[in-house]
Amino acid sequence: MRTIEVNQIINREKLSPLQWLVFILGFLVFFCDGLDTGIIGFIAPALLDDWGISKPQLAPVLSAALVGMSIGAIISGPLSDKFGRKGIIVTTTLLFSVFTILCGFASSTQELMIYRFITGVGLGAAMPNISTMVSEYMPVKRKAFLTGLAGCGFMLGISCGGVLSAYLLEGFGWSKVIILGGSIPLLLVIALLLALPESTQSLIARNRQDKALAILEKIQGHPFSEPVKLVLPQTETTNENPVKIVLGKYLWGSSMLWLCCFTSLLVFYLLTSWMPTILKTAGFSTQQFSLIAAIFPFGGVIGATIMGWYMDKVNPTTVIKYAYLIAFGLFLVAGVV
Template identity: 40%
Template sequence: MPTPLNVEALIDEAGFSRYQWLILLLCFLVMFLDGYDLAAVAYIVPSLMEQWGLSKPQLGQALSAALFGLAIGALLAGPLADRLGRKPALLWSVLLFGLGSLVTAWADGLNTLTVYRLLTGIGLGAALPNTITLLSEYAPTRQRAMLVSAMLCGFPLGAGAGGLCAGWLIPLYGWQSLMLLGGAVPLLLCLLLWWRMPESVRYLVARQASPEVIRRILLRIVHSPALLQAQSFSLGEQAAGAQNSSSLREVLSRPLAAGTLLLWLCCFMSMLVYYMGVNWMPLLLKEAGLSLQQFSVISALFPIGGGVGSIVVGWAMGRWESNKILAGTYLAAGLLAWAVGNAVGHGEQSWLLGSLVFCMGFASGGGQSALSSMAAGFYPTHCRATGVGSMLGVGRFGAISGVLLGAELLRQHIAPGQIFTALLIPAALVCMALLLKYVLYQRQRPLETRTV
């Protein structure tokens, strides 16, 4: 019997083709629209308060519904993608957040707005793990972390586009126009995804799809005599139970259970650090005595640093041991948070504070993007989407905790410098969890091979 052709080895040896660049672009566009929607909602708040006579706490109810939707969507998306396929799950998620944003334009009160934002959040939350999973399964192993991080840069760029569109559309056409645009474009993208986005070839192998279907996709990536002659295909990973077991049960069973729990802890603490920084940085710097111009510019350096860090940390993870690189990144994030706290506590308002904030964003934002890539590489194909989705779902509760914790610390009149310094604790926990994961899995036996 002819030896099956290893799909993972074929993708690794082929480099990155134009077809894979197309997949990267499509996933990037999904993330771009994800960022647009979450940012656009923040810009319609003043209009809603004025038109509906609502207070900030009342609107907070509707806006927080999207955060819970993000967690729900991430937790549901993984099992759905592992059972039905990455492409159908991604299409449904984009369709849901597109429709949710579209109907938000017709919301006529607080209750309907809350329901629409919850539905939108579920779609947005489901889109992230599916794009990470699909792209990672087409990326060469050495470039996976950098490519996933590059794709995730679409989120802050989309958020920036939401702000630009708000400044142009709302004065001319009202707040509804911003949501109509945020709903119509994802629906058009759905058509493009249905037409051009392939199903994951690794998923097809794991699901024992027709060799001809698999060959047709692979020929768009590389032409080789071995591919043309292959009668069957394989994955260099364990796939026991892929057909009959629950994917959630798989990620919580040996040998993956310990790594899953450690990744959940890492993502929870990582998002707590990053979202506390994103959401409360401006107010904390204002409370520390910085002027409007100063805290606006310095706060903006935090997410910008995260975008740069995503690329650099992803690149480094492709060349050195990923757990150690990421552990060092989070240790740096914690020490930089401590340094920012000390600088703020001593009344620092110069370029030094801005540099520290940028570097803190570089480490915490870059680490968060790279953590998603690490999860995609940790899980085998048959439960990868569930593993990534469950980690991000747990992480979303960390993000919510960061927002709520920041509000409570401010209510308790804790000094801004002390709040920044306290972020060293969750960052250190991430560092220790990653080092423990490295110790547990560095001698992992070679995974068995599945053929089709």
Template identity: 40%
Template structure:
């Protein structure tokens, strides 16, 4: 490369993180925080809705699953559009969508109406997470990618966990409708902030030939100063092929990693949504109050906050695949142990915290690992399709959880069943292509 050309990816990797990059991290953090709150709401208010409308847990399953279907569809559709039209535009639309439809869910008058509105909410939720991940990954140095992306995903755990405490307070005081309304108002308040402060991906702008002044505006905010003669490039992140983005995921050099990511994410979400979606009901049925059941379940997400940071930091230092697999296996052991402690005790809360530490740490680590497995021109497609296909695991968990609880199985058997997908997730990630310490942006094929 001659002296008048600058590879932006290498430029970002060779510099310290600037205040502007921290701002991008904060904005993405807030997006996934409200995403997490909205995604987890139904699990926390499920007992109240079931009681209010006098429906069975099995009948509530489609309501729980509706958002999961929307999440899957939103992720699958948004990736190719993001690679074509930009991360920023898709993110703004997604935040507006899940804010509006969550607020409308608060006035639903029947199970069918609530299911329809939760599906539409899910469309926005499904588009927000993969595009936040992709945008942030393109603005941070490779050496810190695991830590900073997992820091962003702490927002999802924080939002999900907050849902438990918010529900424990709001449902008895204001009813379950108020929780859904809050889940809609918060992202709508964030929307104008995102409109004025959130940038487009600089990689994508260069790749798509955006006007130079717009590119320079972003680079100056990161401390860049370049003469007019400089040509910007992203050669380390662009492939020369064109064509259908989804088909590119199955090119020979990407097929193995694609299938590995899909299977791992699927199994991880089966565990997460079975636990967070149905544990409040399971614990309440064992004689614990709804408020305490919500708080115990929230410990899963709070454990994840710590696990997310430590797993992400470990991935930057050691083999990221091995770290993710170890976390899934450890989580499976914690879940299995849940069946052997008394419901409502401190020991149960501690084990739920430990399970959340491991499973959420592994799942979020996978989100940090995935962007580096694909080049820029179809990176959002790769990440969003991993999330979209994986969301079918959440759908399966949401639909089957009520039926599993209705079988009347002992708790130790139920938790033993819940631990199996975590073991399968560990096997799936290790079955993919090899990875080395710090290889969170491997730029495959270059």
């Protein structure tokens, strides 16, 4: 029996139809994740007017999903290890879709806050799993670029939420806009159930060799000519506690990555959540503030695509340094303008 490492099949020069399918479905999950994450910010000005509430009263509603996303991201890893990535991706996509729809029927800030919190759990759990799934199916030479490109769906989803709000908010009201935003992922759930393959690495880790072999045969386009045993990519093994390693040997690097994530998400969610309300207060119309706010995450699509391409060519750390430096300068310019 021949032993094959799973990445020997995955690392092709040309992506197979199944790999493209995983990429497209991954992009769509990111898109729906971004759509339902950002849509609450776009409908916030109309919600303030309709319910006659103040901005401080709305703040817990806008923050609830972010708290839920943190919890969802933490619990999704152990759950996917036990039940597989596909099941978690489908379940959490269904979760944030249903509870986004329920937000449209909320009658109080407390009720809306609970719905947004549960929505956030689904949003936060879906994203790391679909990101890992896409990464596992992409060839190593183009892994950073294609995984980053699929992740652009998140920013594009937020931008589309702004476009939807610009043209539908005044005519249909905030509740119908958010119900529409939650209905779109329901269609995706059906596609995921029918077409998304399971993670081959997850299958091998759970001793389901037959299903992993069937998927890899689809990728290579023909059956294996002899009995094969699949193994996971070799990694450095150690008996040390992983948390101790991160907080010891890799403390500095980990701290910098955490800081990058913290500052990026702080600025990103602050602006996407509150920019429409701030612009309305400044005197912009519904269509104007929705479209202006939609431009911000759309810029992230361009930035992530460019960064992903460069990260495959040069040191990724260097790309991150210069990206932050450029962002710092542009925020200063935006503040002056």
